[in-house]
Structure formats: structure tokens, C-alpha cells
Amino acid sequence: MPELPEVETIKTALAHSIGKCVIKGLIINNYRLRLPVPHDMSEKICHQSIIDYQRRAKYILIHLSNNLSLIWHMGMSGRVKISDTKPTTIEKHDHIILETTNGWVTYNDARRFGVFTYCETNRLNEHPLLKKIGLEPFDEKLTDAYLRNRFQKKNVPIKVALLDQEIVTGIGNIYASETLYLAGIDPTRPAKDISADECGILLSSFRKVLSDAIAAGGSTLKDYQKPDGSLGYFQNLHCVYNKTGQKCPQCTCDINQTGGIRKIVQAGRSSFFCPQKQK
Ligand SMILES: [Zn+2]
The missing domain is CATH 1.10.8.50 (Helicase, Ruva Protein; domain 3)
Known part of the structure; x- marks a missing residue:
């Protein structure tokens, strides 16, 4: 299972290779993750700019220009594939494919324990997935x-x-x-x-x-x-x-x-x- 260091690495890889760009399209091959992917996901995130990436616990948060944030969790077996061009083959368990102006991001998860959803950025701390999370390991409040x-x-x-x-x-x-x-x-x-x-x-x-x-x-x-x-x-x-x-x-x-x-x-x-x- 990806743990904090792996999630931090995935976040860094996304920030380096995709970075600040515009989401052009979203292909959802399977809505049935640990939480169902919202049916209005495409209309909420397409044509928005990615303005920042953050990790909170094992969630990757991708902040968008319309004051929404993607909340993404890799579950037990999630993998991220990044490519410059549209993937030529769709593998089994490629559930979500994000097209951006800087490349393509594919989320593959054989066990489907992951999460791919969104929330208003300024209400992330109240989101049921995030509100009970303790201090981050490197938080200076942790003594x-x-x-x-x-x-x-x-x-x-x-x-x-x-x-x-x-x-x-x-x-x-x-x-x-x-x-x-x-x-x-x-x-x-x-x-x-x-x-x-x-x-x-x-x-x-x-x-x-x-x-x-x-x-x-x-x-x-x-x-x-x-x-x-x-x-x-x-x-x-x-x-x-x-x-x-x-x-x-x-x-x-x-x-x-x-x-x-x-x-x-x-x-x-x-x-x-x-x-x-x-x-
Ligand atoms: Zn020993």
C-alpha cells in the first residue's frame, strides 16, 4: 500500500511533470471506487486551471482555479502513470484518465479502495475524509x-x-x-x-x-x-x-x-x- 513517502513522491512527480496547467478532459472508466466518483466530476473540473498541489495525510489535494480541490487517495494498490501523449492502450484497472495541457495522468487501482472526489477548497478541513486527521509528522506543533x-x-x-x-x-x-x-x-x-x-x-x-x-x-x-x-x-x-x-x-x-x-x-x-x- 502506498504510504506517506510514496504519496509525497507521487505528489512531487505530478507537480514537476504536470504542474500548473489546465485540465482539458476527464475519462472515467469506473465510478465505483471506495467512494463513488461524483457524476458531475467532469463538469466541475474540466477547463479549470491547476494552481497548486498539496499532500494531507495520504490524500493528494489538487487545488483548482474555481475554488474546488480534487481529493485523491491511492487506496491499497493505486498507481499513477504520467505520459506526454494520450495513452495508446487502456490497461485493466485504468479507472480515471486526466488530460491536461501538460500531459496525461492515469489512475490505475486493481483493488478500487481509492478515492477520487472534489470539495470546496475552503471547506477541505470539514470534509468527512479529512476532518479527523491528526497532526502531520513534520508539523512543528507535534512535540x-x-x-x-x-x-x-x-x-x-x-x-x-x-x-x-x-x-x-x-x-x-x-x-x-x-x-x-x-x-x-x-x-x-x-x-x-x-x-x-x-x-x-x-x-x-x-x-x-x-x-x-x-x-x-x-x-x-x-x-x-x-x-x-x-x-x-x-x-x-x-x-x-x-x-x-x-x-x-x-x-x-x-x-x-x-x-x-x-x-x-x-x-x-x-x-x-x-x-x-x-x-
Ligand atoms: Zn537485532
């Missing part, structure tokens, strides 16, 4: 004290609290495991027992994990136009995610004795951690 205060009210393990989008938005399942690994904190510990100092370590850890991933996305951006024009996900940076039984990068222990990186399930999601390093 150790804020985290400690919110975690103390949660009767769940710290891994589950990190995934709570109403506390901090954009830490998905992969980066929650990676953050706890970097912070040296056991994912099963109760959130309310995490000390103020540890909240500070968590804060710097998820900022580092996310900014490294965003930087990796940025560095791959120049080659993003693969033959199909799609943007890759970058999953080779991970230390523990999906590495059950392997040695973690910071361990000198013998995996034949320790079993290496362990996988457990918390609130229905897989967590990966090193019991030697994370306490």
Missing part, C-alpha cells in the same frame, strides 16, 4: 509532550497507537515497525507506559524514517518514467519490515539462537521487530 499526552489516553500497544491517524497521520504499518526498531522500543509495550524521553526518541525516529524514505523517492524520481510511466514503490530500505527470521542490521547476535527478526500480529496488522534490540 514530545503532545505525543505523551495522547499516548497516555490510549489503552493499546505503542505499535497500534502509532497507527492511530487521529494522533499522527501518515505513519502506516511499514513505517510504524521501522520507527519502533530505530527507537529501540518493543511494539507490544502499552502506549501509556512510554516515557516522555521515549516520546522524544519516537518523534525523531519517525521523522528520520519518513524523511529518508521521501529522499529515496525523490532520488528515484528522475527515473520514474518506466516504460509504462508508473511510479515505483521503494521497499528496499526497510530494516525489519517483512524480514522475519533474518538478522537485523544492528545485531551481532546469532540468529540460530535468537530466531532473528520476529513477526507478530497486532490489531490485525503484522508487526516486525528485533527482540534483542527493542525493549
Whole structure:
């Protein structure tokens, strides 16, 4: 699933390659996404100028000259393809194709958990999809004290609290495991027992994990136009995610004795951690 760094990379790619331009046309091959695509989408957005791109949580917001904004979420499996010319073939799951004066953007989503809708720009904060979202990871209002205060009210393990989008938005399942690994904190510990100092370590850890991933996305951006024009996900940076039984990068222990990186399930999601390093 695209997480915050991938969505940030897609947003940057759109801003770089499509940028500020006019939407000329919209082809909707399938209206049945997680929320139905509004039937008046074309008349609302065609012939409008794109004036800015923004990311909020895992939503890409595209602000238009008529005070409407597109709200776009990639769901579980969404991909974006950008091309200079009209795509010659329509692939299965190419649900939406946007024609602009700067090129063509295709949204492909095999599982259709995505969202493509619009809202008045000045009412975005009240939109049901956006109004409950917590602080962005890099928001300066996000402090150790804020985290400690919110975690103390949660009767769940710290891994589950990190995934709570109403506390901090954009830490998905992969980066929650990676953050706890970097912070040296056991994912099963109760959130309310995490000390103020540890909240500070968590804060710097998820900022580092996310900014490294965003930087990796940025560095791959120049080659993003693969033959199909799609943007890759970058999953080779991970230390523990999906590495059950392997040695973690910071361990000198013998995996034949320790079993290496362990996988457990918390609130229905897989967590990966090193019991030697994370306490
Ligand atoms: Zn280890």
C-alpha cells in the first residue's frame, strides 16, 4: 500500500511533470471506487486551471482555479502513470484518465479502495475524509509532550497507537515497525507506559524514517518514467519490515539462537521487530 513517502513522491512527480496547467478532459472508466466518483466530476473540473498541489495525510489535494480541490487517495494498490501523449492502450484497472495541457495522468487501482472526489477548497478541513486527521509528522506543533499526552489516553500497544491517524497521520504499518526498531522500543509495550524521553526518541525516529524514505523517492524520481510511466514503490530500505527470521542490521547476535527478526500480529496488522534490540 502506498504510504506517506510514496504519496509525497507521487505528489512531487505530478507537480514537476504536470504542474500548473489546465485540465482539458476527464475519462472515467469506473465510478465505483471506495467512494463513488461524483457524476458531475467532469463538469466541475474540466477547463479549470491547476494552481497548486498539496499532500494531507495520504490524500493528494489538487487545488483548482474555481475554488474546488480534487481529493485523491491511492487506496491499497493505486498507481499513477504520467505520459506526454494520450495513452495508446487502456490497461485493466485504468479507472480515471486526466488530460491536461501538460500531459496525461492515469489512475490505475486493481483493488478500487481509492478515492477520487472534489470539495470546496475552503471547506477541505470539514470534509468527512479529512476532518479527523491528526497532526502531520513534520508539523512543528507535534512535540514530545503532545505525543505523551495522547499516548497516555490510549489503552493499546505503542505499535497500534502509532497507527492511530487521529494522533499522527501518515505513519502506516511499514513505517510504524521501522520507527519502533530505530527507537529501540518493543511494539507490544502499552502506549501509556512510554516515557516522555521515549516520546522524544519516537518523534525523531519517525521523522528520520519518513524523511529518508521521501529522499529515496525523490532520488528515484528522475527515473520514474518506466516504460509504462508508473511510479515505483521503494521497499528496499526497510530494516525489519517483512524480514522475519533474518538478522537485523544492528545485531551481532546469532540468529540460530535468537530466531532473528520476529513477526507478530497486532490489531490485525503484522508487526516486525528485533527482540534483542527493542525493549
Ligand atoms: Zn537485532
